[in-house]
Amino acid sequence: MDLTDSPQESAFRDELRAWLAANPAGEPPHGDEDAHYGWRRDWQRRLADGGWAAVHWPREHGGRGVTLTQSAIFYEELAAAGAPLPANVLGLLLAGPTIMAWGTQEQKERHLVPILTAEEIWCQGFSEPDAGSDLAALKTRAVKDGDEWVISGQKVWTSGAQYSKWCMLVARTDPDAPKKHQGLTYFLMDMEQDGVEVVPLKQITGESEFNELFLDGARVPDEQVLGGVGNGWKVALTTLMNERSGLAFFLQVRMRQLLDELVGEAAARGLTDDPVVADKLGELHLRCEVLRLTAYRGLTAIETYGQPGPEGSLTKWMWSETNQQLTQLAADILGPEALTSGAPWAYELLRARGNSIEGGTTEVLKNIVAERVLGLPRLR
Amino acid sequence: MHFDLTEDQKEIKRVARELLAARSSWARVREAAEAGAAYDEGLWRELCGLGWPGIAVREEHGGQGLGAVELAVLLEELGYACAATPFLSTAAAAAAIEACGSDAQRARWLPALAAGEATAGIGTRALCADGAGAAVLVLLERPSGEAVLVTGADSAPLATIDPTRRYATVDGGDAEPLGDGGAGAVAAADRVRAAIAAEVVGVAQRALETTLAYVKERRQFGVPVGAFQAVQNRCAQMLLDTESARSTALFAAWAADAAPARLPEAAALAAAAAADGGRSVTASAIQAHGGIGFTWEADVHWLYKRAQLDAALLGGARRHRAVLARLAAAQIAQATNS
Numbered sequence: 074m075d076l077t078d079s080p081q082e083s084a085f086r087d088e089l090r091a092w093l094a095a096n097p098a099g100e101p102p103h104g105d106e107d108a109h110y111g112w113r114r115d116w117q118r119r120l121a122d123g124g125w126a127a128v129h130w131p132r133e134h135g136g137r138g139v140t141l142t143q144s145a146i147f148y149e150e151l152a153a154a155g156a157p158l159p160a161n162v163l164g165l166l167l168a169g170p171t172i173m174a175w176g177t178q179e180q181k182e183r184h185l186v187p188i189l190t191a192e193e194i195w196c197q198g199f200s201e202p203d204a205g206s207d208l209a210a211l212k213t214r215a216v217k218d219g220d221e222w223v224i225s226g227q228k229v230w231t232s233g234a235q236y237s238k239w240c241m242l243v244a245r246t247d248p249d250a251p252k253k254h255q256g257l258t259y260f261l262m263d264m265e266q267d268g269v270e271v272v273p274l275k276q277i278t279g280e281s282e283f284n285e286l287f288l289d290g291a292r293v294p295d296e297q298v299l300g301g302v303g304n305g306w307k308v309a310l311t312t313l314m315n316e317r318s319g320l321a322f323f324l325q326v327r328m329r330q331l332l333d334e335l336v337g338e339a340a341a342r343g344l345t346d347d348p349v350v351a352d353k354l355g356e357l358h359l360r361c362e363v364l365r366l367t368a369y370r371g372l373t374a375i376e377t378y379g380q381p382g383p384e385g386s387l388t389k390w391m392w393s394e395t396n397q398q399l400t401q402l403a404a405d406i407l408g409p410e411a412l413t414s415g416a417p418w419a420y421e422l423l424r425a426r427g428n429s430i431e432g433g434t435t436e437v438l439k440n441i442v443a444e445r446v447l448g449l450p451r452l453r
Numbered sequence: 454m455h456f457d458l459t460e461d462q463k464e465i466k467r468v469a470r471e472l473l474a475a476r477s478s479w480a481r482v483r484e485a486a487e488a489g490a491a492y493d494e495g496l497w498r499e500l501c502g503l504g505w506p507g508i509a510v511r512e513e514h515g516g517q518g519l520g521a522v523e524l525a526v527l528l529e530e531l532g533y534a535c536a537a538t539p540f541l542s543t544a545a546a547a548a549a550i551e552a553c554g555s556d557a558q559r560a561r562w563l564p565a566l567a568a569g570e571a572t573a574g575i576g577t578r579a580l581c582a583d584g585a586g587a588a589v590l591v592l593l594e595r596p597s598g599e600a601v602l603v604t605g606a607d608s609a610p611l612a613t614i615d616p617t618r619r620y621a622t623v624d625g626g627d628a629e630p631l632g633d634g635g636a637g638a639v640a641a642a643d644r645v646r647a648a649i650a651a652e653v654v655g656v657a658q659r660a661l662e663t664t665l666a667y668v669k670e671r672r673q674f675g676v677p678v679g680a681f682q683a684v685q686n687r688c689a690q691m692l693l694d695t696e697s698a699r700s701t702a703l704f705a706a707w708a709a710d711a712a713p714a715r716l717p718e719a720a721a722l723a724a725a726a727a728a729d730g731g732r733s734v735t736a737s738a739i740q741a742h743g744g745i746g747f748t749w750e751a752d753v754h755w756l757y758k759r760a761q762l763d764a765a766l767l768g769g770a771r772r773h774r775a776v777l778a779r780l781a782a783a784q785i786a787q788a789t790n791s
């Protein structure tokens with residue numbers, strides 16, 4: 074047991090820190106979502122130039138082939154430096170690895186480099202209005218027409234669709250398949266065509282990270298089927314199961330920074346000695362550290378056994394709950410100041426409500442823990 | 454970065470689990486508890502024969518020469534068994550004296566404690582675990598956080614709700630600083646709390662496993678009650694609380710030997726997570742067992758009672774959350790000034 078960096082990890086961290094110090098991301102532009110996205114896209118280009126855009130990718134595809142722990146270090150340091158996530162984060166974490174696992178040689182050669190350089194942004198077309206947590210219930214249809222597929226249906230919660238050139242799209246190609254997760258196919262769909270309409274969804278924060286995607290006769294050639302016709306469920310699982318623990322480390326550090334800020338606000342108001350405030354701040358400090366430590370245990374488990382241990386299913390749940398608790402405490406401590414339109418804390422308070430929904434609701438995560446980790450029986 | 458037990462440590466855990474499953478069944482624990490907090494003397498002699506009390510004591514003082522993580526591994530297993538022995542106090546006191554005591558204190562106490570020829574008590578004057586009959590006490594009640602060694606005290610048995618362990622109140626005696634006092638004595642207190650937290654992890658783990666077995670077996674409305682989401686969600690929360698306690702207890706045990714500068718924070722994290730986590734996991738165990746869980750006959754109540762007393766020995770979670778809030782504020786102030 075050793076909770077310090079190995080010499081190899083330490084060298085990696087030092088090299089990255091030096092690079093980040095010499096190449097600061099700078100201040101984010103405020104108020105304009107498009108400008109903010111452009112800033113993150115520029116940032117990814119600079120990361121790619123430095124060879125840092127996808128450290129977890131194998132070297133042959135432009136990555137550094139680093140260990141899972143080094144990948145976690147990358148995201149920790151990125152957040153610690155105040156830098157944003159690269160713009161094409163879904164391409165780097167989801168599309169790229171899925172194409173590496175299932176793609177033909179042509180598909181790999183066509184897509185991987187533009188993902189890395191943020192030349193082509195990717196979005197994920199999985200969820201539908203009636204297929205959220207229950208993904209296999211999706212209804213979007215793909216019908217064969219010569220050597221093309223014609224796609225019609227609706228996707229929702231599609232992050233970054235307005236900036237995307239490509240979409241990881243799962244559609245139903247065989248509606249007569251006996252089970253609902255059969256008869257699905259995974260497509261690499263070009264977003265720049267008639268038949269694809271992107272409509273921004275305004276969130277409770279007022280911004281639009283997500284979109285609705287209306288597909289009406291969108292066309293995808295045979296060469297853009299990934300992993301074979303009818304094999305979409307398996308390919309989609311590769312995307313869903315793909316190692317995202319790096320992201321957890323980024324979010325963990327960001328939450329820590331937010332807590333540090335809140336402790337500073339409390340101190341400035343002379344409230345850190347208030348027993349009730351201290352109790353809540355202490356609880357948040359505990360929760361942040363539990364998250365960090367548990368995430369490290371998860372990394373070690375995956376590196377040792379190739380799969381996460383029981384603790385691996387808990388971190389997303391812990392993070393979302395803690396971030397919500399933290400931003401709510403900020404509203405208690407700062408009062409109306411935290412509730413003023415446009416105030417950073419007001420944004421954090423509202424944005425945190427999405428944490429326990431996006432990427433798996435807490436309710437579904439608890440079901441997964443109960444069934445797959447604890448082995449409890451299913452009722453349905 | 455490798456946050457897991459080593460193969461050797463896992464082997465210690467496996468051996469301890471097997472031995473205690475054979476020697477400290479619920480029937481044995483119940484027998485000791487119902488006899489009025491009588492220890493299982495046969496078990497205690499056997500553990501002493503194996504050298505367990507001296508696991509974190511150097512060989513020159515008669516111990517096994519291992520560290521705080523190995524001690525935590527054993528404590529988790531003794532907590533899992535809810536074993537009726539003075540192991541926690543004796544082994545934790547020995548480990549604290551080994552790491553932080555003066556040469557004279559080591560020479561005087563370690564050989565006897567490591568061999569189990571003498572036992573120790575830990576806690577406060579108001580609540581001292583294994584205090585009655587102990588040769589030496591490590592008390593954690595100074596506001597400055599320093600542990601003190603007390604000998605020749607007048608200990609009176611205190612009947613608590615947890616009859617699987619003997620508790621006492623402490624009066625008088627000769628108190629001396631542990632080591633030179635100061636930072637070393639504070640570290641000794643942190644080590645003792647890290648040890649208690651490790652025991653709680655085992656208590657919580659047992660409560661979780663016992664509950665899972667029960668809700669898979671017990672049927673109502675034609676299905677196992679563990680198929681109901683309300684029950685499942687409770688079990689998922691039990692896992693989260695148990696793993697949170699485990700992450701922090703392991704961190705504290707590791708920090709004690711390998712990163713002493715991080716021990717004050719690590720021990721406060723472990724204490725806060727264990728004090729609240731142990732109580733809520735064991736309370737959930739009673740709830741998930743339904744009416745049976747509220748009977749004397751079911752064994753989950755021993756775990757609940759142990760978790761309550763361990764939380765009290767830790768001084769409660771709130772005090773440690775206050776420590777953590779102060780540490781966080783100090784870190785911010787330092788970062789701002791530098």
